[in-house]
Amino acid sequence: MTTEEFNRISSEEVKTILPKLKIIARAKPTDKSRLVKIGQELNLVVGMTGDGVNDAAALKKADVGFAMGSGTEVAKEASDVVILDNNIKSISMAVLYGRTIFKNIRKFIIFQLTVNICAMTLSIIGPFIGIRTPVTVIQMLWINMIMDTLAGLAFAYENPSKEFMKEKPKPKHEPIINSYMHGEILLTGFYSAMLCILFLKLPIFKELIRVTNNYEYFMTAFFTLFVFIGIFNAFNARTKYINLFHDITKNKVFIIIFIMVIVIQLYLVYYGGNIFRTYGLTLNELAIVLTLALTVIPFDILRKLYLKKKNNKAYL
Numbered sequence: 001m002t003t004e005e006f007n008r009i010s011s012e013e014v015k016t017i018l019p020k021l022k023i024i025a026r027a028k029p030t031d032k033s034r035l036v037k038i039g040q041e042l043n044l045v046v047g048m049t050g051d052g053v054n055d056a057a058a059l060k061k062a063d064v065g066f067a068m069g070s071g072t073e074v075a076k077e078a079s080d081v082v083i084l085d086n087n088i089k090s091i092s093m094a095v096l097y098g099r100t101i102f103k104n105i106r107k108f109i110i111f112q113l114t115v116n117i118c119a120m121t122l123s124i125i126g127p128f129i130g131i132r133t134p135v136t137v138i139q140m141l142w143i144n145m146i147m148d149t150l151a152g153l154a155f156a157y158e159n160p161s162k163e164f165m166k167e168k169p170k171p172k173h174e175p176i177i178n179s180y181m182h183g184e185i186l187l188t189g190f191y192s193a194m195l196c197i198l199f200l201k202l203p204i205f206k207e208l209i210r211v212t213n214n215y216e217y218f219m220t221a222f223f224t225l226f227v228f229i230g231i232f233n234a235f236n237a238r239t240k241y242i243n244l245f246h247d248i249t250k251n252k253v254f255i256i257i258f259i260m261v262i263v264i265q266l267y268l269v270y271y272g273g274n275i276f277r278t279y280g281l282t283l284n285e286l287a288i289v290l291t292l293a294l295t296v297i298p299f300d301i302l303r304k305l306y307l308k309k310k311n312n313k314a315y316l
Helices: 003-008 011-020 029-041 053-061 073-078 090-129 137-156 162-166 179-201 203-208 216-237 252-271 283-294 296-309
Strands: 047-050 064-068 081-083
Touching: 003 029, 011 029, 029 047, 029 053, 047 053, 053 064, 053 073, 064 073, 081 090, 090 137, 090 162, 090 179, 090 216, 137 216, 137 252, 179 203, 179 216, 179 283, 179 296, 203 283, 216 252, 216 283, 216 296, 283 296
Parallel strands: 047 064, 064 081
Antiparallel strands: none
């Protein structure tokens, strides 16, 4: 419609036709500001693109303002994003990278809170069942380095995917932790804690792992179990797909970091000594620990299969 037609109708009428409204010919600065306001009243996230001084008011009022790199300084100052290549298609790339960053934050939160739930459960339940200090302060520092710094870097390099653009826009007040994340964090977190508690308390594991007066080999095995549960959970957290290696080659940083973590952890097991309270495990003992830690993967796959069967629409 033309600017004259647009100004003849009320805001309520505009709201009814807004989903089908594509072009307002010869739009004035007041028309742009009015459209932004109406869109926001409908609880929409409004983006505004412009390059002139007369666009500044609407750019400032919009939820996200995009100014062209060749535009006026006033327009650039009023906007949130400056499109340096002056290509309007770059807006879609900005949306893609925004969605990717949001998903990567969610993946990291799943990984970190899963480990935290496991550690917290051990800390709360442990004293009641005779488990006081399953890991030392130095061991916890290494675990924290994996959880925070290294995992943060690994998930930050998750690659953008075109399939993200097929998803519906998220509401303004979309919580960072959604129902999909709640399920994975709680179920996998408590399962990991249960594995750790059973390992420490069931007599069968004390038959499979050497037990001495100081429990040095047994506690080394527990430390290794806890770390590898976290490593395998990282693969669970990075994708909603059953195939844990979906697009993993596009994130070489993730692969390099977790290979490095595995190598360092194995080095600590055999050469950590008194500093890390670690003493070399036999290959058989190491295989038992790794197999037990690996069970977090089929456990999470069962959760994903259940959601798929229920046609659950919640995702990262």
